[in-house]
Amino acid sequence: MTKLEFTIGKACSKVTAYLHSYVCENSHESHPALIVLPGGGYRYTSAREADPVALRYFAHAVNTFILDYPTDKDIIVEKPLETVKQLVEHLIENRKEYGIDAERMAVIGFSAGAHLAASYGTVYKGEHLKAMILGYPVISSREFGHQGSFQVLCRSEEEKAYYSLEDRVDEDTLPSFIFHTSDDGNVNVRNSLIFADALARHNVPFEMHIFPHGVHGLSVATKETGNRNEEFQSWVDLSIKWLFRQLEFEE
Secondary structure, X not given: OEEEEEEEOOOOEEEEEEEOXXXXXXXXXXXXXXXXXXXXXXXXXXXXXOHHXXXXXXXXXXXXXXXXXXXXXXXXXXXXXXXXXXXXXXXXHOHHHHOEEEEEEEEEEEOHHHHHHHHHHHOOOXXXXXXXXXXXXXXXXXXXXXHHHHHHHOOOHHHHHHOOHHHOOOOOOOOEEEEEEXXXXXXXXXXXXXXXXXXXXXXXXXXXXXXXXXXXXXXXXXXHHOXXXXXXXXXXXXXXXXXXXXXXXXX
């Protein structure tokens, strides 16, 4: 394993990469690539949704790139969505250096990070990506929305409407894997439901798992991430199987 750190975008956002091969002159390896977007209400990026997630996918032959996208006051410098776009383009341009298959790239996000992932999958139609995985996502700025996230991200009511993603779905939206808990007390499960409904109305493939119990921000739901939930843990293996089907990839 090679661990790299570099920065991207106007806000010099840190990217932490876990690679199976790096600038190996005689190697022709190429692995799927997964961009990891932690949650944090656009106020910060949560450590429990960074390395613990990236390393689970890395263990299945996926090169992972954790993006500490702009949050809080850095959003004035650059919108997080623009940072994601630049990272995607950077990975495409440097695919040989990172040992990634540019035809097998995806994104995973949690909470506000899932809102960011879904923004890329709708606003930019997931350009260069094949799939997105959304964990307890913030989606709507309306009745059931997580208002705190939109207050940090947006500067106007028009912007809030722009980033209310149930209205951005069309037939070109990325295929999605969605997971949530029905009693999430922070981000209402109806965010996932209305997004899934929009996907269904536009015939976009998706898989969704709503678990009966679990607090917000469970990540991989192990002791390491602060709240063990064995039932919820199953989303990881389910998502890997789903992702590999989308990417037409076998370990």
